[in-house]
Amino acid sequence: MAELVIDQLAKRFGGVVAVEGFSLHVRDGEFVSLLGPSGCGKSTTLAAIAGLDRPTSGSIRIGSKTCFDGKTGAYLPPEARGCGLVFQSYALWPHMTVAQNVAFPLKLRKIRGAEQQKRVQDALALVELDGFADRYPHQLSGGQQQRAALARTLVYNPDILLLDEPLSNLDAKLRDRARVWLAELRTKLRMTTIYVTHDQVEALALSDRIVVMNKGRVVQVGTPEEIYEKPADTFVADFIGTTNFLRGLHVGSATSGSHAIRLDDGQVLEVLARGSSKEGNRITFALRPSEMVLVRDGTAFAEGTVLNAALMSQSYIGGKWQLALEIGGNPIRLDAIERHDGNTVRVWIPKEGGYLFPSDPARPTVAH
Amino acid sequence: MELTIPNEGAARLKTPRLGEAPTQYGLAILTVCLVAAPIIPIIYQAFVDRALYDAGERFTVGNFDRLAASSGFWQMAADTLLFGALATVIAQVLGSTAAILVGRTDMPGRRLLGEVFLWPLYVSSLILSFAWATVYGPSGYMTQLVEGVLGIAPWDLYTRVGMSVVAGVSLAPVSFIYGQSSASATDPTFEEAARIAGAGKFATLVSVTLPLMKPAIFYSTILIFTSSIEVLSIPLVFGTPSGVRVFSTFLYERVANAAIPDYPLAAAASLILIAIICGLIALQGRILGSTRKYETLSGKAVRPRPFQLGRLRWLCFALLGSYVVLAVIVPLGILVLRAFVSFLHPLAPLADVLTLDNFKALWEFPVYARSVWNSLFIATFGGALATALVLMIAIVVHRSDFRFRSPLLYVSMMPRAIPGLIAGIGFFYAVALIPGFAALRSTVFILILAFTMATIPLGYGAVAPMLMKISPDLDRAARVQGADWWTTVTRIIVPLMRPAYIACFAILFISFFKEYSTAVFLYAPGSEVIGTTLLQFWTQGHIGYVASLSSIQIVIIAICVAAARGLFGVKIYG
Numbered sequence: 001m002a003e004l005v006i007d008q009l010a011k012r013f014g015g016v017v018a019v020e021g022f023s024l025h026v027r028d029g030e031f032v033s034l035l036g037p038s039g040c041g042k043s044t045t046l047a048a049i050a051g052l053d054r055p056t057s058g059s060i061r062i063g064s065k066t067c068f069d070g071k072t073g074a075y076l077p078p079e080a081r082g083c084g085l086v087f088q089s090y091a092l093w094p095h096m097t098v099a100q101n102v103a104f105p106l107k108l109r110k111i112r113g114a115e116q117q118k119r120v121q122d123a124l125a126l127v128e129l130d131g132f133a134d135r136y137p138h139q140l141s142g143g144q145q146q147r148a149a150l151a152r153t154l155v156y157n158p159d160i161l162l163l164d165e166p167l168s169n170l171d172a173k174l175r176d177r178a179r180v181w182l183a184e185l186r187t188k189l190r191m192t193t194i195y196v197t198h199d200q201v202e203a204l205a206l207s208d209r210i211v212v213m214n215k216g217r218v219v220q221v222g223t224p225e226e227i228y229e230k231p232a233d234t235f236v237a238d239f240i241g242t243t244n245f246l247r248g249l250h251v252g253s254a255t256s257g258s259h260a261i262r263l264d265d266g267q268v269l270e271v272l273a274r275g276s277s278k279e280g281n282r283i284t285f286a287l288r289p290s291e292m293v294l295v296r297d298g299t300a301f302a303e304g305t306v307l308n309a310a311l312m313s314q315s316y317i318g319g320k321w322q323l324a325l326e327i328g329g330n331p332i333r334l335d336a337i338e339r340h341d342g343n344t345v346r347v348w349i350p351k352e353g354g355y356l357f358p359s360d361p362a363r364p365t366v367a368h
Numbered sequence: 369m370e371l372t373i374p375n376e377g378a379a380r381l382k383t384p385r386l387g388e389a390p391t392q393y394g395l396a397i398l399t400v401c402l403v404a405a406p407i408i409p410i411i412y413q414a415f416v417d418r419a420l421y422d423a424g425e426r427f428t429v430g431n432f433d434r435l436a437a438s439s440g441f442w443q444m445a446a447d448t449l450l451f452g453a454l455a456t457v458i459a460q461v462l463g464s465t466a467a468i469l470v471g472r473t474d475m476p477g478r479r480l481l482g483e484v485f486l487w488p489l490y491v492s493s494l495i496l497s498f499a500w501a502t503v504y505g506p507s508g509y510m511t512q513l514v515e516g517v518l519g520i521a522p523w524d525l526y527t528r529v530g531m532s533v534v535a536g537v538s539l540a541p542v543s544f545i546y547g548q549s550s551a552s553a554t555d556p557t558f559e560e561a562a563r564i565a566g567a568g569k570f571a572t573l574v575s576v577t578l579p580l581m582k583p584a585i586f587y588s589t590i591l592i593f594t595s596s597i598e599v600l601s602i603p604l605v606f607g608t609p610s611g612v613r614v615f616s617t618f619l620y621e622r623v624a625n626a627a628i629p630d631y632p633l634a635a636a637a638s639l640i641l642i643a644i645i646c647g648l649i650a651l652q653g654r655i656l657g658s659t660r661k662y663e664t665l666s667g668k669a670v671r672p673r674p675f676q677l678g679r680l681r682w683l684c685f686a687l688l689g690s691y692v693v694l695a696v697i698v699p700l701g702i703l704v705l706r707a708f709v710s711f712l713h714p715l716a717p718l719a720d721v722l723t724l725d726n727f728k729a730l731w732e733f734p735v736y737a738r739s740v741w742n743s744l745f746i747a748t749f750g751g752a753l754a755t756a757l758v759l760m761i762a763i764v765v766h767r768s769d770f771r772f773r774s775p776l777l778y779v780s781m782m783p784r785a786i787p788g789l790i791a792g793i794g795f796f797y798a799v800a801l802i803p804g805f806a807a808l809r810s811t812v813f814i815l816i817l818a819f820t821m822a823t824i825p826l827g828y829g830a831v832a833p834m835l836m837k838i839s840p841d842l843d844r845a846a847r848v849q850g851a852d853w854w855t856t857v858t859r860i861i862v863p864l865m866r867p868a869y870i871a872c873f874a875i876l877f878i879s880f881f882k883e884y885s886t887a888v889f890l891y892a893p894g895s896e897v898i899g900t901t902l903l904q905f906w907t908q909g910h911i912g913y914v915a916s917l918s919s920i921q922i923v924i925i926a927i928c929v930a931a932a933r934g935l936f937g938v939k940i941y942g
Contacts, residue, residue: 050844050848051847051848052844052847052848077847077852077853078844078847078848079847079848079849079850079851079852080850081848082850083848084848084849085844085845085848087841087844087845088841089839089841091839091841091842091844091845093842093845093846093860093864094842094864095863095864095866104846104849104851104859105849105850108849108850108851108855109850152845152849153849156849156850162848
């Protein structure tokens with residue numbers, strides 16, 4: 001196993017920037033996820049680490065091996081890098097049995113006979129495919145293929161393990177099981193791993209650290225807790241988990257550290273949220289839906305603001321209702337125990353919690 | 369459980385055996401040499417004033433003047449165009465009609481008739497010419513049969529129209545294949561919509577079915593026209609007796625069959641023909657580009673509902689059936705029958721003339737038997753070599769980082785513009801010009817080189833589509849795990865390509881086995897092939913030998929086609 005050091009990596013296709021200014025230091029044995037929407041550059045970065053794509057500039061080092069350096073022109077072909085890559089498509093060779101697939105990397109390393117056989121068996125046992133050695137890939141289910149691909153990669157104990165959305169081709173139930181299984185395997189092996197995914201749950205559940213990417217750039221690097229609880233900007237807040245955004249004008253700051261925000265419909269909100277902003281600027285306040293509370297008339301909560309919200313629609317989603325609200329022109333998503341009548345509801349916003357961001361010119365897309 | 373694998377990553381990887389770059393550059397250089405070998409000498413010869421191996425040559429454009437001034441040149445050019453145009457029209461009418469009947473209607477027996485319709489594609493145009501001449505020529509079996517009834521000769525094939533008809537029959541399968549793939553891929557709801565809107569069957573055919581086939585018809589028109597101006601055997605058998613000459617027979621007379629070959633003139637004529645074909649290929653490319661824009665096919669696989677012919681079913685069956693019988697089965701059947709008799713005439717009782725002498729002669733004269741063995745050797749060995757070459761070209765073009773892979777593809781497609789006859793002349797020049805090549809001169813290896821060069825585009829077309837269907841992840845996976853490019857090619861890509869290269873070998877085997885026009889200028893005593901011996905027999909008037917040797921070729925091709933069918937049926941992995 002080895003550490004992975006990437007410095008100022010960039011990849012351009014013609015004039016189109018796929019990745020720019022990507023720097024990352026992955027420690028020996030660390031599990032790092034590259035997380036972002038499709039087209040954010042995470043797969044391009046993975047291909048550059050594996051050596052399948054030649055970056056435009058920057059450098060990549062695995063352990064003591066310089067795999068790529070734009071300045072010196074150093075470049076190692078994929079076969080010399082000692083990486084293991086599990087493809088999204090699994091890429092199991094259809095003309096070989098599972099055992100032959102797994103034995104192939106050993107043959108390349110001149111490991112033959114009894115030792116080869118033992119290792120193939122060990123790797124298949126590790127992924128719980130003991131009885132499937134003589135099957136052909138097309139005779140396996142999707143989940144089994146995914147584990148066979150993993151066995152083929154683990155069998156030669158690569159310096160770093162690269163996983164390219166390995167769960168995305170599985171159906172929802174299977175994906176949950178495979179994720180739990182992968183988490184157990186991860187604690188067992190402790191390999192340096194780069195995991196590419198667009199699924200925040202996978203990233204949060206598996207990673208030591210998460211690299212959130214957007215439009216070819218790194219937006220935030222941190223532990224799952226940091227990413228979830230202290231998102232660096234509205235994109236991260238929106239992409240990781242469900243977040244409601246309230247946009248307005250920063251109208252005042254008190255010595256106590258609280259900020260007053262006037263929403264576009266005139267309602268004023270008072271929060272202690274972290275984040276910096278100057279008075280007079282437009283700002284965005286981000287808050288997880290679970291921190292907002294629907295209140296009946298009259299009941300007031302300490303330390304917070306109660307806002308009037310228009311009830312746009314509500315739908316029953318099994319066991320609870322999902323309400324689509326609007327506060328000062330901002331769409332708000334909230335879950336409620338019971339159905340609400342009328343056109344307006346009241347929402348309590350806690351004084352503590354949430355984040356303040358300078359307003360983006362473009363509104364973040366409302367995901368989920 | 370514990371994972372007890374020592375940490376090795378790339379540490380224990382064996383060193384690569386074969387460098388990636390030398391292999392790719394080597395292949396590219398080989399391909400360029402092979403393609404340039406016939407072309408450059410032709411260009412050179414066209415612009416020097418004497419045979420290219422003679423000393424003291426001077427550069428000149430006089431060859432073209434001499435060509436234009438030579439007797440009958442303009443008549444020959446006009447006849448070439450007329451022949452090409454007539455043959456194309458006949459092939460298109462026959463092929464498109466058959467394609468609609470077989471591909472879009474409920475005509476009885478359509479599958480069988482479609483199969484037999486394709487036969488002229490499998491046997492060479494040389495054999496089809498001999499078959500037609502034997503049956504419908506002035507003293508042909510059917511001609512005499514009809515003449516006996518009517519009292520006058522019903523037709524004369526030894527005319528411009530006659531040779532165009534034979535070429536039309538020989539090339540109709542090309543039109544059929546393009547038309548059928550278009551007809552069977554068209555969404556049947558277009559036709560159904562027309563019927564519901566009130567159009568009758570015939571109106572629907574004319575206003576919907578045929579217009580939808582237009583792109584396929586345009587595309588195959590150029591292909592058929594190009595093929596017809598390249599073909600040697602048909603004008604040679606049907607045009608030469610009545611003095612009609614086209615480009616191909618002109619070249620044949622001036623070089624292969626002349627006492628003193630006029631090489632500069634032949635090269636100038638070749639260059640003109642190449643230029644015309646290049647123009648046609650460019651036009652074809654543009655048509656293909658523009659037809660894609662208005663393609664009306666839906667992406668999903670539709671099973672077209674056949675067009676109900678109603679009472680016309682049996683009439684259509686009778687018409688297409690008689691065509692197939694009279695144009696394909698009867699000529700080939702009688703040619704084979706002719707091999708077993710000493711003399712064939714409607715009035716001569718078969719039992720009296722039956723003999724095996726025609727086959728005995730082939731057996732007794734080593735020269736004749738040798739041409740069969742040579743053809744088999746060229747088809748097997750050359751076909752395998754050519755398959756390996758096109759497979760490697762396709763892999764380097766599609767599955768490598770080779771810097772010059774697009775130029776390599778471009779060069780590989782250039783033989784499309786070189787008719788077999790001219791490739792033969794070019795290699796003949798190359799042998800005379802390049803020092804080390806003289807040793808190849810009277811061996812079958814020069815034929816293998818020339819045939820290989822001429823069939824690179826055909827072979828590439830047989831392997832490339834499958835290569836593009838194999839996910840690149842499969843070779844990337846091997847690379848990441850430590851396999852170098854060459855190991856990935858031999859262990860992953862080539863095994864996965866098995867069905868494609870077997871099919872490619874079958875196609876190249878058949879095309880090498882029946883090839884004759886490339887060999888006409890290149891064969892020497894010792895390197896005869898079936899086609900050249902057939903031409904020799906024909907000019908000497910040994911019709912019985914022509915028939916027996918043709919029969920052998922037909923039987924071998926039939927076996928190969930049947931075997932290939934079996935192999936095409938092999939289940940492709942995944």
